[in-house]
Amino acid sequence: MTAIITLDDNNSVHASNLGVAGALEQIGLAISDVDPRLARWLIDKSNRSGFTMEFDLRGLSDDRRAAFWLGVDRANEKFRDIGPDVGPSVYVIRLFHEKRDLHGKAVDKQVSPIDLDDIWFDDNTNTAGPTAL
Known part of the structure; x- marks a missing residue:
């Protein structure tokens, strides 16, 4: 199955x-x-299946979109020295990073704000803990 993450410019990343x-x-x-x-919400999204992990970045505030792209940059740097034969996660991180450099101006389309309190799995995967949020 394929998941889709819609980017700022209405472009999207389609991947397994x-x-x-x-x-x-x-x-x-x-x-x-x-x-x-945001970290806790992204990790929670990563544990979901199929279309339930999909989202539109335009639903995040400007600051949270900036944090998301910072995370892409940091994750890309973490796996920078891995060769071309990478697993699917690193491939998607590299795809996000490439799209970050290529994406155009944000599209002014009304998108519902993302509720970061919409957590399905509370398995304490975050570093701050649920009470610190």
């Missing part, structure tokens, strides 16, 4: 659920020091 799940987890881990609430 396995790849998107691993990428979202790594991006979340990479920003746990910057935005623990």
